[in-house]
Amino acid sequence: MRPPGLPADALARLIDACLRHGEGGLLAEPVADTVKRGQAVVPPGQAPRVQASVSRAALWLAQTPQMFPAGLLQGALEVAQADERVTDEASAMELAGYQPLLVPGSMRNFKVTWPEHFEMMENLLVPATGR
Numbered sequence: 001m002r003p004p005g006l007p008a009d010a011l012a013r014l015i016d017a018c019l020r021h022g023e024g025g026l027l028a029e030p031v032a033d034t035v036k037r038g039q040a041v042v043p044p045g046q047a048p049r050v051q052a053s054v055s056r057a058a059l060w061l062a063q064t065p066q067m068f069p070a071g072l073l074q075g076a077l078e079v080a081q082a083d084e085r086v087t088d089e090a091s092a093m094e095l096a097g098y099q100p101l102l103v104p105g106s107m108r109n110f111k112v113t114w115p116e117h118f119e120m121m122e123n124l125l126v127p128a129t130g131r
Contacts, residue, residue, distance in 0.1 A: 004125055006065070010106040011065070013104060014067055017103045023069075024098065025066070025067060026090045026102065027062075027065065027103050027105030027109060028060035029107060033056070035053065036050045036051075037050070037052045037054055039051055062088060073089055
């Protein structure tokens, strides 16, 4: 079953790219927003402050699904299991020395993390007339 925000054509692009190149990859979107690096530590009672603007020229937002040869992925995850730099399958593969393919994803395939994201996904899944 396809995740709710994942368009079929994005999934097809991922599968086609990975099979064509014979290696793993992930859906991703180029970063469109201006990115600011904030303070790592914010004193109690103070607001975070901008430390720098980050060039978005080569930045991508990782999406799911991510597709890798099962044996290679399992090995990478076993080696990196205690490494806090591992935030997804692609980062485990990167630490193992691989360079996953970046396959254009879809803005509809956004990460659902915060309460506002649930509302946004609900709006995509349930037409306004269906409420």
